[in-house]
Every structure is written in C-alpha cells, then in structure tokens.
Amino acid sequence: MNIRNRYEVIVCGGGMVGAAAACALVHGGIKVALLDRFNPERHWPPESIDIRVSALTKASQNILDMLGAWPGMAQRGVCAYRDMRVWDACADGELHFDCADTAFSELGHLVENRITVAALWDVLDTLPSATCITPAKVVDMRLNGNGRQLRLEDGRCLEADVIIAADGRDSTLRAMAGIAVTGWDYRQDGLVATVSTEMSHQFTAWQRFLPEGPLAFLPLKNGKCSIVWTLSSATSTNHLALADQDFLQVLEQASGGILGKMLSVGPRAAFPLRFQYANRYIDQGFALCGDAAHAMHPLAGQGVNAGLLDAAAIAELVIQTRREKRPLSSLRFLRRYERWRKGDNLMMMSTMDVLNKTYGISAQPLVGLRSAGMNLVNNSELVKAYFNHYAMGLRDDLPKLAKRQVCW
Numbered sequence: 001m002n003i004r005n006r007y008e009v010i011v012c013g014g015g016m017v018g019a020a021a022a023c024a025l026v027h028g029g030i031k032v033a034l035l036d037r038f039n040p041e042r043h044w045p046p047e048s049i050d051i052r053v054s055a056l057t058k059a060s061q062n063i064l065d066m067l068g069a070w071p072g073m074a075q076r077g078v079c080a081y082r083d084m085r086v087w088d089a090c091a092d093g094e095l096h097f098d099c100a101d102t103a104f105s106e107l108g109h110l111v112e113n114r115i116t117v118a119a120l121w122d123v124l125d126t127l128p129s130a131t132c133i134t135p136a137k138v139v140d141m142r143l144n145g146n147g148r149q150l151r152l153e154d155g156r157c158l159e160a161d162v163i164i165a166a167d168g169r170d171s172t173l174r175a176m177a178g179i180a181v182t183g184w185d186y187r188q189d190g191l192v193a194t195v196s197t198e199m200s201h202q203f204t205a206w207q208r209f210l211p212e213g214p215l216a217f218l219p220l221k222n223g224k225c226s227i228v229w230t231l232s233s234a235t236s237t238n239h240l241a242l243a244d245q246d247f248l249q250v251l252e253q254a255s256g257g258i259l260g261k262m263l264s265v266g267p268r269a270a271f272p273l274r275f276q277y278a279n280r281y282i283d284q285g286f287a288l289c290g291d292a293a294h295a296m297h298p299l300a301g302q303g304v305n306a307g308l309l310d311a312a313a314i315a316e317l318v319i320q321t322r323r324e325k326r327p328l329s330s331l332r333f334l335r336r337y338e339r340w341r342k343g344d345n346l347m348m349m350s351t352m353d354v355l356n357k358t359y360g361i362s363a364q365p366l367v368g369l370r371s372a373g374m375n376l377v378n379n380s381e382l383v384k385a386y387f388n389h390y391a392m393g394l395r396d397d398l399p400k401l402a403k404r405q406v407c408w
C-alpha cells in the first residue's frame with residue numbers, strides 16, 4: 001500500500017454531514033480523506049437559489065461556526081428567522097414561537113444546502129491534512145488487518161483505521177458493511193420550490209397543517225420563500241405536472257392566504273419521504289453518519305441538524321481516542337458513538353413520525369383534541385420554552401462543537 005493512500009479516517013460522502021465530519025477531524029490533526037462521487041458546486045450565478053434549503057438550528061450554527069464555515073455561509077447568504085407560526089387548517093389550534101422568548105436574536109437560519117457544502121469544502125481547501133478526492137466511486141470495501149480498505153472504480157485502493165459513511169439515505173457503504181435498515185415509505189413526497197408572495201415573509205417560518213400533510217413557507221434572504229409541501233405521492237405527481245399559474249392557484253388556496261397572493265414559482269421537485277434507521281451505526285472500523293444512519297420526515301426540518309450532531313460526536317470521539325493514544329480501530333469508542341447518537345436520533349425521528357400521523361387524522365373528535373393540545377402548549381410558557389429549546393437543538397448531552405467548545 002502506497003503510504004500516500006493510507007489515512008487515519010476516510011469519510012465517504014461530502015454532503016453537509018460528511019464534509020462537516022471531515023472538517024472537524026482535520027481540525028483535530030487527524031489525517032483524513034474525503035470522497036464524493038461528484039465535485040460539489042462552489043460557484044453559481046448571483047441571483048440563483050438552490051431548490052434544496054434547510055432550516056439550521058443554533059446547535060448546527062455553532063458546529064459550522066467552530067469549523068470555520070459559518071463566515072463563508074453568511075457571506076454567500078443565510079436568512080435568520082425570528083418567529084415560527086404553526087397552525088391547523090382543520091381547527092383553531094396554533095403555536096407561535098418567538099425568539100424574544102429565548103436568549104437569542106433568531107430561532108435559526110434558512111440556508112441553501114449548496115451554500116453549507118461549498119463553505120465546508122472551502123475550509124477543507126485551507127487545511128493541509130485534508131485530502132479531497134472527487135469524483136470517487138467506491139466499488140468495494142473490506143476489512144484489512146485492524147482497519148478497512150476501499151477500492152475505487154478507477155482502480156485506486158485507499159486504507160484507513162476508520163471509514164465514516166456519510167453517503168446519504170441509500171448509502172452504498174452501509175450495504176457493503178452488511179448493515180440492514182428498518183423503516184417504511186410514507187407514501188408522501190416533500191414537494192419543494194421557491195416562490196414569491198404578495199406579502200412579506202416577515203422572517204417567520206410558517207407551517208400550515210393540512211389533511212395531506214404540512215405546507216411550510218420558509219423565509220429566504222432575497223424576500224422569497226422556500227416551500228416544503230408534504231403531499232401524498234399521487235397529489236405530488238399531479239401538482240408537479242401543473243402549469244405554473246395553476247400550481248400557484250392551488251398553493252395560494254392551500255396557504256389559507258397567509259402571505260397573500262402567490263406571484264411566481266421557480267422549478268419544482270419532489271422527494272419521496274421515508275422513515276428509516278440503520279439497525280447498527282457501527283461495525284469494525286466503520287461508522288454511519290447523517291442520512292446514511294437515519295432518514296426522518298422533514299416536517300420540523302431536523303434531518304441535517306441531527307446529522308451534524310453525529311458528525312461533531314464522531315469527530316470528538318476519534319480525536320479523544322487518538323489523544324489518549326488508543327487505537328482508532330478499537331470498537332470501544334465506536335460503541336460510545338452509537339450509544340450517544342442512536343437514542344437521540346430515534347427520539348427525534350419518532351417525534352416527527354407521531355406528529356405526521358397525528359396531523360393525518362381527520363376524525364372530528366380527535367381533530368378537536370389535537371387543536372386543544374396545540375393551544376395548551378401555546379399557552380404554557382414552560383412547555384413552550386421546552387419545545388423551543390429542543391427545536392433549536394439545544395438539548396442535553398450535545399457534542400462540544402455544538403456548545404461552541406473546541407474538541408481538538
């Protein structure tokens with residue numbers, strides 16, 4: 001094995017989660033290779049907006065800031081949201097979260113996914129012990145002594161003590177490691193698009209629960225809104241096929257007129273939604289992070305936030321293990337990673353699942369009960385503060401980076 005192809009950690013998948021994990025590890029002095037099957041987009045026309053947008057929590061902002069990526073993200077454009085309004089289209093239940101009730105000047109930020117990825121890759125460019133390999137398609141993974149070996153499509157072989165798979169929901173490496181998943185299709189799509197509305201978004205995340213699923217209007221920096229509309233697969237297919245004017249009409253109706261007229265819409269896309277978790281997060285010299293480990297309903301925008309916590313946690317444990325001069329190939333620290341993150345992720349996924357099912361109910365007495373519950377939470381400062389804190393990602397047992405502490 002050529003010494004240049006030997007790393008302490010190889011991260012496979014350079015999306016938001018994998019690039020964050022690689023960045024944190026490299027900051028900790030670990031020799032890392034980051035692989036992706038594509039070269040990430042780093043430049044685009046100034047006025048264009050990525051159709052994929054994520055609501056990032058305070059905890060995620062802390063991680064990205066500690067990694068040095070946040071300034072590059074802010075420069076490219078992020079949009080702070082200060083309020084969140086959630087209401088039931090079938091009854092009078094509503095929830096209002098306001099940053100004024102917190103210690104922060106915003107609840108979180110809406111950021112185009114490509115901005116987060118580009119800013120992380122920009123940081124990696126400045127760190128000498130990071131090796132980024134693109135395009136790289138892994139065709140084989142096997143145990144090799146105490147570590148693992150990867151073979152790429154172009155014939156190259158790479159070795160590492162630990163492989164971190166952050167290659168998304170349909171992870172190839174997870175399958176290669178023989179790790180099975182549990183889950184189901186929601187038979188729903190998340191239809192996404194960018195829209196202009198008559199009224200200002202007021203830096204508020206709006207979410208209306210409709211019988212087929214929630215419709216969210218998320219504020220963007222240019223005054224437009226990113227929509228995430230959960231629909232049955234059949235309705236989604238139908239709505240994707242509508243002419244723009246017809247789509248705007250159904251969207252306006254579904255919005256309940258909260259932002260006035262829908263004026264224009266950009267390209268639309270739909271993502272099939274799935275509840276899925278990996279039965280194990282780890283194996284010998286191997287760990288799963290992000291969507292490769294868990295895919296959840298996007299109704300509260302928590303998927304990548306959970307993934308960034310995975311990335312910060314695994315990096316912290318690798319760096320600590322190395323500092324204590326223990327072998328990185330040891331299963332001990334990987335077990336700690338699994339114990340740390342699996343429970344938290346399952347709790348978050350199950351909460352999203354229950355919420356999705358609760359709002360799918362249309363039987364009247366239950367709808368009344370649901371709305372009463374919402375209003376009860378809204379009127380209880382204590383319970384609301386708890387939900388707010390949880391949604392901002394500020395819960396117990398966070399990795400150091402999420403608390404703005406260095407882990408290297």
Ligand SMILES: Cc1cc2nc3c(=O)[nH]c(=O)nc-3n(C[C@H](O)[C@H](O)[C@H](O)COP(=O)(O)OP(=O)(O)OC[C@H]3O[C@@H](n4cnc5c(N)ncnc54)[C@H](O)[C@@H]3O)c2cc1C
Nearest residue numbers: 013015017037054055167168190290291301302303304305
């Ligand atoms: C409609 C919708 C809205 C959402 N909104 C939010 C939100 O507001 N907030 C939030 O927190 N989450 C949200 N999510 C979830 C979020 O998008 C995902 O959790 C997040 O993208 C997962 O990031 P990841 O890096 O784990 O995986 P991915 O983004 O899937 O990245 C995987 C990377 O691995 C690479 N890759 C894949 N296979 C290979 C291979 N074989 N070899 C090499 N590289 C490979 C890919 O090219 C890609 O770069 C939403 C999801 C949907 C569908």
